[in-house]
Amino acid sequence: MMSVAPADIVLRSAGTPLRPIAAYGINGGFFYGSDLLSVAILNDHPVNGVQGAYGSGWFNAKYPRGTLVWDGASGTMSVQVVSSGDDLSVTDRGHYWAQGGISMNLQHEDLWQATAATEHLPYADEQRMRSGLVYDGDGKLWLIVTPSRCTAEAFRTAILETVPGEEREGIFLDGDGSSQMNAEEAVLTGDSRPVVQMIAVAGGS
Secondary structure, X not given: OXXXXXXXXXXXXXXXXXXXXXXXXXXXXXXXXXXXXXXEXXXXXXXXXXXOOOOEOOEOOOOOEEEXXXXXXXXXXXXXXXXXXXXXXXXXXXXXXXXXXXXXOOOOOOOHHHHHHHOOOOOOOOXXXXXXXXXXXXXXXXXXXXXXXXXXXXXXXXXXXXXXOOOOEEEEOXXXXXXXXXXXXXXXXXXXXXXXXXXXXXXXX
């Protein structure tokens, strides 16, 4: 787990495994080939192309999905279920980021599995490496990757047991071989596959 300030997050394209990239951070959203299938937008600019282009990061492909949004103008975070950047509710279109994934519903034990199924969480019941993005009511953000294989439910339970803070909420990110982390204390390489998008930390801290 890496604890970061949301203002220090930079969503960026990658196109390589994370290890050679000179930045701390973790893998981002779902992708196929070189197309990004999850929202990844920084200040109204999708990280992998232009607004409205397929694979750019402007869309959550096929399904509305849980998207973690940092509203820089108000300093708040939320999970919004959207299909594209057009659907995002933010105060200032020039000062926010939005990272798509699958809703964890950490506050709603009775809802999370049905929601995850509606949002088509891949391989939920299989033993896979997992990644996630979680925030709390005090505005702290955690970048989380597990190198051990587990089900989505086990990963979510571990987050509830180990991530401190109140009013936590978050999203599942792409997992399995894409679960990669660059940090001073740990480097997790997944299966060293290239990933299309990275959630990076500005300034290398």
